[in-house]
Structure formats: structure tokens, C-alpha cells
Amino acid sequence: MPRITFIAADGTRTDVQAANGLSLMQAAVNNTVPGIVAECGGACSCATCHVHVQPDWYSRLPAPEGMEKEMLEFVMEPQPTSRLSCQIKLSDGMDGLVVHTPKSQY
Amino acid sequence: MKGTCVIVGASHAAAQLGPSLRESGWEGRIIMIGDEPHLPYHRPPLSKEFLAGRKQLADIRIRPEAAYRKAGIEFLLGRRVTAIDRERKRVRIEGEDDLPYDVLALTIGSRARRVDLPGTGLPGVHYLRNISDVDAIRPGIRSGAEAVIVGGGYIGLETAAVLRAAGMRVTVVEMMDRVMQRVTAPDVSAFYTRVHREEGVDIRCNIGVAGFEGHGRVEAVRCSDGTCLPADLVIIGVGIVPNTELARAAGLKVENGIVVDDFARTSDAGIVAAGDCTWHQSAVYDRWLRLESVQNAVDQARAAAGTLCGKPARYDALPWFWSDQYDLKLQIAGLSQGYDEAVTRGDRDHGRSFAAIYLKAGRVIAVDAVNRPPEFMIGKKLITGGHIVDRVRLADAAVAMRDLLTAAK
Ligand SMILES: Cc1cc2nc3c(=O)[nH]c(=O)nc-3n(C[C@H](O)[C@H](O)[C@H](O)COP(=O)(O)OP(=O)(O)OC[C@H]3O[C@@H](n4cnc5c(N)ncnc54)[C@H](O)[C@@H]3O)c2cc1C
Ligand code: FES
Numbered sequence: 396m397p398r399i400t401f402i403a404a405d406g407t408r409t410d411v412q413a414a415n416g417l418s419l420m421q422a423a424v425n426n427t428v429p430g431i432v433a434e435c436g437g438a439c440s441c442a443t444c445h446v447h448v449q450p451d452w453y454s455r456l457p458a459p460e461g462m463e464k465e466m467l468e469f470v471m472e473p474q475p476t477s478r479l480s481c482q483i484k485l486s487d488g489m490d491g492l493v494v495h496t497p498k499s500q501y
Numbered sequence: 502m503k504g505t506c507v508i509v510g511a512s513h514a515a516a517q518l519g520p521s522l523r524e525s526g527w528e529g530r531i532i533m534i535g536d537e538p539h540l541p542y543h544r545p546p547l548s549k550e551f552l553a554g555r556k557q558l559a560d561i562r563i564r565p566e567a568a569y570r571k572a573g574i575e576f577l578l579g580r581r582v583t584a585i586d587r588e589r590k591r592v593r594i595e596g597e598d599d600l601p602y603d604v605l606a607l608t609i610g611s612r613a614r615r616v617d618l619p620g621t622g623l624p625g626v627h628y629l630r631n632i633s634d635v636d637a638i639r640p641g642i643r644s645g646a647e648a649v650i651v652g653g654g655y656i657g658l659e660t661a662a663v664l665r666a667a668g669m670r671v672t673v674v675e676m677m678d679r680v681m682q683r684v685t686a687p688d689v690s691a692f693y694t695r696v697h698r699e700e701g702v703d704i705r706c707n708i709g710v711a712g713f714e715g716h717g718r719v720e721a722v723r724c725s726d727g728t729c730l731p732a733d734l735v736i737i738g739v740g741i742v743p744n745t746e747l748a749r750a751a752g753l754k755v756e757n758g759i760v761v762d763d764f765a766r767t768s769d770a771g772i773v774a775a776g777d778c779t780w781h782q783s784a785v786y787d788r789w790l791r792l793e794s795v796q797n798a799v800d801q802a803r804a805a806a807g808t809l810c811g812k813p814a815r816y817d818a819l820p821w822f823w824s825d826q827y828d829l830k831l832q833i834a835g836l837s838q839g840y841d842e843a844v845t846r847g848d849r850d851h852g853r854s855f856a857a858i859y860l861k862a863g864r865v866i867a868v869d870a871v872n873r874p875p876e877f878m879i880g881k882k883l884i885t886g887g888h889i890v891d892r893v894r895l896a897d898a899a900v901a902m903r904d905l906l907t908a909a910k
Contacts, residue, residue, distance in 0.1 A: 424563070424564055425564055425565050425567070425568050426568065427523075427524075427568050427571070429524060432517075432799060434795050434796055434799050435545075435823055436546070436563075438545070438823060439830070441796075442878070462830060462872075462874060465874040466874045468874075468875070468878075469875060469903075470878070
């Protein structure tokens with residue numbers, strides 16, 4: 396059950412705990428974290444689940460692939476640590492993960 | 502904001518509206534009434550991973566029960582609202598006492614269009630809109646058995662892909678001269694027809710259905726050209742009808758959907774509506790329309806929440822849609838109706854990646870992108886920016902979409 400912190404554009408922190416195997420997006424939606432709309436429900440088609448991963452965490456996550464990688468090139472407010480949260484599958488190793496939600500998603 | 506907000510319908514629009522109301526400061530009760538026995542769930546997987554059995558009910562719930570509980574959102578599920586009494590501000594619920602409201606939201610969506618043909622009542626003939634439909638369809642999915650899909654729209658084609666992957670022999674019968682005729686350019690239809698045929702689906706266009714035959718359950722589909730297709734399973738996907746009866750009977754203004762303004766307000770200032778059931782003016786396309794998409798349900802519901810909380814925000818988002826078939830991820834930005842030219846990128850006749858960019862008077866108005874995220878993502882920017890693009894370079898897949906955006910005026 397990793398604990399994750401979402402930090403909104405205005406600095407508001409939301410701490411959530413989520414089961415292994417869920418996506419990071421689902422963990423956010425389950426806890427109604429503002430800024431993660433996730434319109435396509437995880438189909439990797441909308442990019443409304445875009446997050447900026449805290450830099451020290453970025454390299455510890457499995458790297459983005461295929462469709463996600465391509466989508467990330469064109470998201471609003473891109474950063475080197477941008478990810479689509481629906482493509483990140485949570486595991487125990489992610490306990491303490493911190494991500495930021497971009498301003499354009501409010 | 503205090504008082505009771507009653508939300509009728511418990512699906513995509515409602516699942517956004519409830520939490521958005523709280524976010525925007527609604528302090529009173531929020532009660533959601535839905536006639537399906539389920540918490541709001543993602544409908545798109547019903548013709549995709551859920552139909553295929555790769556996802557279960559728990560996987561497609563939009564939010565878990567705890568999230569609603571925490572937000573103080575109450576549910577009356579498996580209950581149907583039969584009337585709205587605007588004078589006394591109450592909704593009538595079948596088999597229950599009337600429920601008073603201070604403000605009301607209609608997120609009652611749409612239903613599958615029914616066909617009136619001999620034999621539609623036979624077991625084995627289905628529509629596909631709700632979980633209960635999929636529950637009825639699933640036992641009929643058997644490798645080697647015959648499936649006939651009536652209607653070559655998104656839902657029909659997605660269903661064809663799932664049933665084919667499950668080993669069924671699949672025929673799609675389409676009345677128009679090509680699949681997805683209502684929403685895409687001929688080249689996109691040709692691309693999809695080719696891929697489905699490569700996958701072994703029999704696509705037949707220009708053919709209507711005259712009826713369904715069988716003894717005790719469906720055995721064949723009789724076509725208008727006299728042919729008879731063997732069928733163990735039939736799925737009819739010929740569009741939807743918005744649920745407007747409730748609003749009409751209550752005297753709200755209804756056209757091809759419940760009429761709402763840019764702030765999701767109906768003709769009654771105390772009632773908002775959002776999602777598939779609304780008829781609204783598109784800010785981007787400057788015309789009245791009804792959309793059938795998750796994007797519309799979600800974004801319009803957010804506008805509705807703002808309106809109810811006295812923080813009106815105009816709904817002017819660009820429409821977008823997606824469709825998954827086999828390994829094809831189709832992303833659609835904008836609405837292509839009324840285009841005067843469709844420029845394509847990629848190879849229509851080979852492979853699995855292709856895009857059509859729809860132009861009107863030189864400006865991009867819509868994009869269909871199959872396995873081509875740059876076309877979709879940059880396409881959205883080209884549309885909202887109202888840019889004039891160089892159509893020769895646009896048609897050259899070697900020119901990056903990003904460069905087209907930079908060069909666009
Ligand atoms: C198989 C399928 C695949 C789809 N795929 C996609 C896709 O890939 N991408 C996409 O963007 N969109 C897709 N859609 C469309 C999308 O699901 C709809 O646009 C969306 O569900 C609209 O949400 P809504 O909340 O407006 O209405 P609905 O989802 O139609 O929900 C309305 C709810 O209200 C209930 N209701 C109606 N009247 C009453 C009443 N009087 N009392 C109580 N309850 C009532 C209904 O039973 C229903 O549960 C798909 C739809 C289907 C059926
Ligand atoms: S939820 Fe749509 S891309 Fe992640």
C-alpha cells in the first residue's frame with residue numbers, strides 16, 4: 396500500500412494511500428485529487444492525467460513507452476519528468492512518491 | 502451554497518458533477534438517482550476491455566464508493582425518476598416518496614436506438630449500452646460461432662474487433678456505402694475497412710437488415726438484398742437517442758436534446774443539464790449540436806457545477822473522442838462535419854498508422870489520428886488556434902506536426 400503525495404499547482408498537498416497494482420491515476424481519482432480528470436479512464440488517449448514527477452523519483456519509475464512517450468512530447472506544460480499517471484502501476488517500491496499536477500489541468 | 506442538489510442519472514456526467522460541486526463549495530446535500538443498479542462506471546470499456554473480459558466491474562467504476570462517501574454524496578440506485586414537479590420542486594421516483602430539491606441536475610444521457618424489425622425480440626439479439634447488455638451478450642461469445650453486427654459505427658466496429666479476437670466469425674452489416682460514414686472521411690473508412698478485413702471480419706456495406714430469424718433464438722439475419730447470414734449472436738449498434746422525455750414533460754425546452762446555454766443552464770434557471778442528453782451551442786464551431794462523448798459529459802458537468810455554485814464558467818472545450826480497435830488507437834479532435842478537404846498522412850493501404858486532417862477554408866477543424874499522437878495533440882492546437890496551414894506540407898508525413906504548428910499563421 397504505497398503512500399503518494401499529490402501537490403496541486405496552488406501548493407495544496409493531498410496524501411493518499413493506494414493498493415499495489417492500481418494506476419497512479421486511479422489512486423488520484425479514487426481520492427478525488429483535483430487536477431486529475433482522466434477523461435479516457437486510462438486509455439492513454441487524453442493526457443488529462445498528466446503529472447510532473449518529483450525529479451528524485453522520476454528515474455526510479457519504469458520509463459514511459461510507446462504511446463505514452465509520444466503523447467508526452469506534446470502535453471501542455473511539458474517537463475523532463477512529465478508522465479501520464481494512468482500508465483504508472485503502483486507498487487511497494489513507490490512508497491513516498493511525490494507528483495505535481497500542472498496548472499493547466501484545473 | 503446550501504440546500505439539496507438532486508442529480509438524476511448516475512453516469513459520466515454525474516460522477517463529475519457531484520465531486521465538482523463539492524470542489525466549488527456546495528455545502529448542502531447531494532443526492533444522485535440512477536436507474537442502473539451500479540455506481541457510475543466507465544461506459545467506453547463496454548465495447549472494449551470489459552466486453553473482452555479483460556476488465557471487471559470493479560475495474561471500470563469511475564470512483565469507489567468511499568470517494569463519494571467522503572464527499573458526502575448520497576445515492577439512490579436502481580431507482581427511476583418518472584416526473585419533475587418544477588412548481589413544488591420535487592422529483593417523483595418510481596415506487597418511492599417524492600424527493601424535494603432546491604436545485605436539480607439532469608444527467609440522464611441517452612439510450613441505444615431501437616430498430617423495429619421482425620425478430621428483434623429473439624434471444625441472442627442485443628443492443629450495447631449498459632452493463633446489463635454486456636452481461637447478456639457475454640455468454641454468447643464463443644470461439645467459432647457466428648456473430649453479426651448491425652451498424653458499422655464506432656461501437657459496432659469495436660465490438661467486431663473484440664468478438665473477432667475471441668475467435669468468433671464476424672460479419673458487419675452497414676446500410677451506408679462505408680463504415681463510420683457519419684463521422685469520418687472516406688479514406689479513414691477505407692483504412693478501417695482494410696484492417697478489419699485483414700483481421701478476418703467480413704464487412705458488407707450498402708446492405709440493410711430486413712429481420713432476424715430463428716426458432717426460440719436467433720439463427721440468421723435476413724438482409725435487404727435477399728441474403729441470409731447465419732447468426733448465433735447479433736449486436737445492433739445503430740446510434741443513440743437522447744433521453745429527453747423527462748425534461749419535455751416538465752415543460753423544459755427540448756430540441757434534439759435538452760436545450761442548455763453555455764453554462765449548462767436549461768430553460769429553468771434552477772435546473773442544469775449535462776452530457777449526452779443536452780442540445781447546446783458549440784463555442785468552437787458556432788452551431789447547435791449534441792455530443793456523445795465522455796469529454797462532453799465531463800466538461801459540461803464541470804460547467805454545470807460552477808453554475809450551481811454561483812461561479813459560472815463557460816463550457817467551450819474542444820470536443821474530442823477516442824476509439825480502440827485491435828491495436829489501433831484512434832484519437833479524434835474536433836468535429837469534421839462541414840469540411841471541404843481532408844488531407845491524409847501515413848499509408849491508408851498498409852500498416853496501422855494513419856491520420857486525416859480536415860480543413861475548412863484552409864483552417865484545421867478536426868483530426869482523426871490512428872496511432873499518431875502528434876497529429877492528435879498538435880491537431881488540437883491547430884484547431885483551437887484557428888491556424889491556416891500549408892496543405893502541401895501537411896500532406897507530407899515527413900514534415901513533423903510540430904513544425905507545421907510553428908509555421909502556421
Ligand atoms: C459501448 C459504448 C462505447 C463508448 N465508447 C466511447 C469512447 O470510446 N469514447 C467516448 O468519449 N465516448 C464513448 N461512448 C459514449 C459515452 O459513454 C457517453 O457519451 C457517456 O456515457 C455520456 O455520459 P452521460 O452521463 O451524459 O450519460 P449516460 O452515460 O447515458 O448515463 C445516463 C444515466 O442516466 C440514467 N437515467 C436515464 N434516465 C433516468 C431516470 N429517469 N431516472 C434515473 N436514471 C436515469 C441512465 O440509465 C444512465 O445510467 C461510448 C458509449 C457506449 C455505449
Ligand atoms: S487517463 Fe487519459 S491518458 Fe491517462
